[in-house]
Amino acid sequence: MISEPELVPEGYFGAAELPGQRPAADDVVAEDQGPAGPRRALPAWLWALGGAVVASAVWAGGLYVHSAAEPDLGGYRVSRNLCLDAELKALSAAMGERVGQGSAWRSTHESLDDASCYFEMRPTGYELPTDEDGNELGSLPSVSVGYTLHKKTDPGPEFEGAVAARHTAVEEAAVEESDESVGDDGTALRRVDGLGDMAFVVRDSGGITLEVLDGQAVLTMSTSSDWDAETGEPLTDVADFEPMMAEDMKALMARLKS
Incomplete structure (x- = not known):
């Protein structure tokens, strides 16, 4: 079917x-x-x-x-003129008044900003010796300030190593020129508290350098003695200027955040 x-x-x-x-x-x-x-x-x-x-x-x-x-810049701003930002009131009282407006330099980039300033300081009543033609001999004590603001990367992990490498290189260069042994000039790197996240002081026969890391900012401040034109020896003992440098550094950090 x-x-x-x-x-x-x-x-x-x-x-x-x-x-x-x-x-x-x-x-x-x-x-x-x-x-x-x-x-x-x-x-x-x-x-x-x-x-x-x-x-x-x-x-x-x-x-x-x-x-x-x-990165969070922590309130730090770009410095248009570091010579104006660095008032150096404590060092001026100890070393003498600043000569002129200082020499300022700056560089701006999307990843970081750099600024520096150099001052000569004239102690009260101090006059440089001159030669028979009226040319000044020797030098005045001086202060140099540096400021780097890192806007992309964290400078923290490399800060201590960079400080040690920089001053070791300076020390070795001085040794090569003088044929002296390392350490004879008393160079010493020492950590200090109370400044930013990390800070070091470097001392040598001619001056003191203070290096500070605070968040994304790296700051330096150096003092150098004046020198005797005949003997080449330092005339100003800058060994006691460390407290003044720390005071002026704190003031500079606060000003760069204003």
């Missing part, structure tokens, strides 16, 4: 039907709409484009997060 043929939707009559390939409900159309065609798969290039868009969005989001996480 021949059974009646299985009813299938119009448009599919005569097509081989495999298990799992029955038309979905939304593939069946009314008679007045005509047969529904098979669904088209998305081209491979469109999938690739979508993946690229997603990847770009993720990258852009990561870039935004990275740029938003730039």
Whole structure:
């Protein structure tokens, strides 16, 4: 006995039907709409484009997060003229008044700002000796100040090593010129408390250098003695100026945050 043929939707009559390939409900159309065609798969290039868009969005989001996480400068600003920012009231009282406006220098970059200043100090009543032509001989005591503001990277991990390397290089250069043994000039690197995150004092026969790390800022202050024109020996003992330097450094740090 021949059974009646299985009813299938119009448009599919005569097509081989495999298990799992029955038309979905939304593939069946009314008679007045005509047969529904098979669904088209998305081209491979469109999938690739979508993946690229997603990847770009993720990258852009990561870039935004990275740029938003730039270091906190802790209130430090760029110094337009470090000679004006460094008032040096304590050192001026001990060493003498500043000669002129000082010599200032600065460099600005998106990653860091550098500034420096150099002063000569004239003790009260002090006059430089002159030769028979009226040319001044010898030198006046001086103070130099440096300021670097790191705007992208953290200077902390390298600070101590940089200070030690810098002063070791200076010491070795002096030894090579004088043929003296290392340490004969009394150079010493010592850590001090109460200044920024980390601070060191370096002493040698001619002066004192104070180096300070405070967050993203690195500051230096150096004093140098005047020199006898005939003997080349220092005339001013700067060994007692360390407390004044620390006082002026604190004032400078506060001013650079104002």
